Amino acid sequence: MTTVSQSATRLASILFLLGVIAIALGFSLPGHFAPYKTFYQELSSFVGLLFIVIAIVARNDGRFSFTYSSLLVFAIAVIPLLQYFTGTILFFGDAFLSSVYIASFAFAIAAGRELDAEWIEPLLWALVLVALFSVTVSTIHWLEIGFTAGGIMETPFKSTPSGNMGQRNHFATLLMMAVGALLYLNHTKRIGNIMTVIMLLIFVFGLALSKSRTPWVDSFILALFVLLKYQYLETPRRLIGWLIMAVAFYLLILFVTFPVVSEVQTIEPLESFVRTEEGEVRPRIWAPILNAIAAGDWGGYGWKQESLALALISDQSWPTIYTTSSHNLFLSFLVWNGPIIGLLMIVAVLYWAWQHIWKCTTPEHFYLLCMIGAVAVHAMLELPYEFAYFLLPAGILIGHSERLMMSKTVTVRAPFTVSILVTSCVMILMLMIHTEYAILKQANLKMNAINARLKNAEKVVLPQGEIRFLTHLKAYIDLGNNKAREGMEEAELDEMHRIALRYPKSFVLFRYAMALGLNHQPEKASEILLVLRNMHGSEVYADKLERWKFSAVLHPQLNQVVLPPM
Numbered sequence: 001m002t003t004v005s006q007s008a009t010r011l012a013s014i015l016f017l018l019g020v021i022a023i024a025l026g027f028s029l030p031g032h033f034a035p036y037k038t039f040y041q042e043l044s045s046f047v048g049l050l051f052i053v054i055a056i057v058a059r060n061d062g063r064f065s066f067t068y069s070s071l072l073v074f075a076i077a078v079i080p081l082l083q084y085f086t087g088t089i090l091f092f093g094d095a096f097l098s099s100v101y102i103a104s105f106a107f108a109i110a111a112g113r114e115l116d117a118e119w120i121e122p123l124l125w126a127l128v129l130v131a132l133f134s135v136t137v138s139t140i141h142w143l144e145i146g147f148t149a150g151g152i153m154e155t156p157f158k159s160t161p162s163g164n165m166g167q168r169n170h171f172a173t174l175l176m177m178a179v180g181a182l183l184y185l186n187h188t189k190r191i192g193n194i195m196t197v198i199m200l201l202i203f204v205f206g207l208a209l210s211k212s213r214t215p216w217v218d219s220f221i222l223a224l225f226v227l228l229k230y231q232y233l234e235t236p237r238r239l240i241g242w243l244i245m246a247v248a249f250y251l252l253i254l255f256v257t258f259p260v261v262s263e264v265q266t267i268e269p270l271e272s273f274v275r276t277e278e279g280e281v282r283p284r285i286w287a288p289i290l291n292a293i294a295a296g297d298w299g300g301y302g303w304k305q306e307s308l309a310l311a312l313i314s315d316q317s318w319p320t321i322y323t324t325s326s327h328n329l330f331l332s333f334l335v336w337n338g339p340i341i342g343l344l345m346i347v348a349v350l351y352w353a354w355q356h357i358w359k360c361t362t363p364e365h366f367y368l369l370c371m372i373g374a375v376a377v378h379a380m381l382e383l384p385y386e387f388a389y390f391l392l393p394a395g396i397l398i399g400h401s402e403r404l405m406m407s408k409t410v411t412v413r414a415p416f417t418v419s420i421l422v423t424s425c426v427m428i429l430m431l432m433i434h435t436e437y438a439i440l441k442q443a444n445l446k447m448n449a450i451n452a453r454l455k456n457a458e459k460v461v462l463p464q465g466e467i468r469f470l471t472h473l474k475a476y477i478d479l480g481n482n483k484a485r486e487g488m489e490e491a492e493l494d495e496m497h498r499i500a501l502r503y504p505k506s507f508v509l510f511r512y513a514m515a516l517g518l519n520h521q522p523e524k525a526s527e528i529l530l531v532l533r534n535m536h537g538s539e540v541y542a543d544k545l546e547r548w549k550f551s552a553v554l555h556p557q558l559n560q561v562v563l564p565p566m
Contacts, residue, residue: 005061012059015051016119020558022048024126026176026389028133030153030164035444035473037166037335039437042388043430049069049108049392050426055175056114061525065409066110066401069352072468073106077346079337080303089302090498109390112399113409117364123180123189123393127371128199131178134163134171134205142209142434162207169382172212173390175203176374184367187234188191197242204246208253217248218377222370225357258566282381285327287319288313293334300338311504314534315433315527322504322535325386329379356401365404370398436470439463440477447480475499479508484515486555493519500528510544514551514558522560530564538566 026045032038057064064533066074070168077099084095112120137152153164162171179200186196208214230236271298291310292301301309307324314320326332329349334342353376360366375384376396384390414422448459467474479499481491495513498513509532516525529548533541545563552558 008058008061012055015052015055015058017047017122017363019051019055020126022051022387023123023393024048024130026392027130028164031165032153033441033450035440035477036388036470038389038436038462041165043434045388045392046104046430048153049111050423050430051187052111053107053329054419054423056111057414060114062111062419063411063413063467065114065411066106066411067399067401067407069114069407070109070113070399071410072104072105072348073109077102077106077362079341083299083302086299088299089305090308091475092500093470093472093474093503094302095303096469099389099476101386103151105391105395108395109399109402112396112401113407115396115400115403116216117188120396121188123396124184125190125391127174127178127181128185129177131203131206132199134165135202136173136210137163138162138171138206154394162210166468168210168212169214169378169385170387170390172207172215172272173374173378173384175206175210176215176218177393179203180371180374181368183239184364187363187367191194195243200242200246201249204250205253207248208258213379214378217381217388217445219243221377223375225366225370225373228357229360229366232361232363233366234293282327284321285323285372286331289326289328289331289335294311295338296338298340300334300336300342303336305439305502306332306335307504308501314504314531320534325383327382329385332383334486356405359405362404362559365401368397368401368404372401396428405528410543411531420440423563433469435465436467439465440473441471443474443481443527450481469557472502476503476508479511484511486518488515488519493521504531504535506532506540509535510547513561517548517558517561518555518556520560522557522562525561526564529561533564542566 021499022044026041026048029041029044031040033040045064053064053284056494076549080089080095080102083089084092115123141161144313153166160166163174165171165174182191182199182203185191185242186193191199217462226233226236226240232467233239260488288310289306292306292313295313296309304324306326307322310320310323326335330342330346333345336342337345349379356365356369360369374395375390378384378390384394415418439462442460446457446460446462475495479496491537495517497514500508509528513525513528516528529544532544541564548558548561548563
């Protein structure tokens with residue numbers, strides 16, 4: 001090996017390690033700030049993928065291979081931009097971010113295909129270690145120790161422990177991925193049996209802390225998968241014994257340990273595992289989403305436009321609800337792209353899954369599919385696919401599964417100067433987006449301070465800069481800072497209409513209806529109030545009606561608006 005190739009290999013190893021660390025930080029960074037609460041975590045995941053791709057290119061002397069599946073995903077990345085330019089998606093920011101996420105997912109699949117067993121193991125170690133860290137943080141939150149440090153999020157008030165992730169189901173899915181990674185590393189003799197059992201029980205403890213019910217679905221499917229692939233596992237009886245032990249330990253913690261510790265430590269008891277009211281939320285979301293799909297056109301409503309779809313049908317007779325996601329990947333495909341393209345995408349996903357499950361004949365492939373399956377099951381009940389810290393690691397694991405399947409690739413070789421140019425452009429783009437988010441974060445804080453009527457809030461000077469990529473967030477904050485008033489121009493009302501469709505929150509719809517009423521458009525105002533009632537319920541609507549009637553005393557033209565009944 002020449003000196004140059006040795007240096008390239010050493011550089012690739014360093015870059016890859018930095019990439020793995022950045023992806024791990026995506027799961028563990030504290031701090032969730034509006035208007036984009038997972039911005040720093042997801043940015044870290046994107047940086048991690050960039051380093052990993054650069055490492056692969058450096059190791060392969062400028063070559064990078066794409067699987068056919070990754071090329072298909074790249075083609076899909078064009079759809080959101082086409083939807084924006086045809087007027088389906090209202091804001092460029094939505095289309096831009098959707099295309100970036102899809103294209104990055106494609107790169108992650110291609111990168112995973114390039115990683116051999118030696119290079120995939122650091123990522124699995126990262127999942128195990130970050131899961132251990134997250135369980136530690138959750139334990140601190142549960143015991144209300146009050147320990148503070150730079151890398152630990154403050155104890156959430158009356159919230160289920162979830163590490164630094166802020167969401168119990170995200171925490172639980174991370175732990176399920178870590179269980180798969182742990183069993184993989186045990187199979188490859190990187191972790192001994194005793195340490196595997198200890199860490200497995202720690203992860204089970206974390207799952208019990210989360211009170212998430214998604215792992216129960218994971219466990220059921222895992223049990224079926226074990227039975228299906230029993231003959232290909234090296235030590236199937238031991239694995240089944242560990243899983244039975246894990247379930248028993250989970251039940252012991254849930255029904256014995258937690259109640260006793262809560263009583264002795266006089267801490268707030270954890271939320272009950274049975275959450276009937278939350279369990280009813282998904283059917284309440286899925287039913288109107290299906291209605292929206294049936295009522296929509298063949299091209300769908302646009303990527304990440306579920307709230308717009310629901311707003312467009314909420315003036316009809318069927319009940320609806322406000323949500324920004326369908327909480328189901330397949331429903332999202334249908335509402336984003338319409339029935340034809342959506343069904344084709346569903347078939348493609350199911351075909352990929354069938355191929356890999358059917359042809360899984362090694363323990364390594366089995367545990368890899370278990371990790372992918374944890375995210376897939378979550379995707380049927382929530383929206384991990386909208387978060388880069390799940391999407392990109394899952395893409396890498398999918399790509400590595402294709403490597404085990406010996407899938408065909410298309411290789412591209414880029415000259416050194418081209419590689420440097422592309423990398424520089426991506427890094428500049430990341431910096432620009434980070435700068436925009438910093439501006440919008442401060443603008444959002446000012447908006448909240450003004451709405452809370454804090455003293456001198458309007459005098460706060462914001463950093464200046466043009467918003468090119470996060471235009472949807474800028475529009476939302478601008479509406480929050482602009483009160484409804486008389487004498488508004490038609491262009492202002494049109495912009496409020498776009499924002500109300502994209503973000504049909506109760507205060508947005510009410511402000512838009514008020515603007516229409518003040519500017520002598522009573523019929524449209526009545527329609528928007530009907531949308532508000534149907535999406536947010538009678539209780540919220542009743543509160544808004546009281547405010548409307550109070551305003552009507554000062555602005556008589558509001559009395560011309562026919563108020564929908566309760």
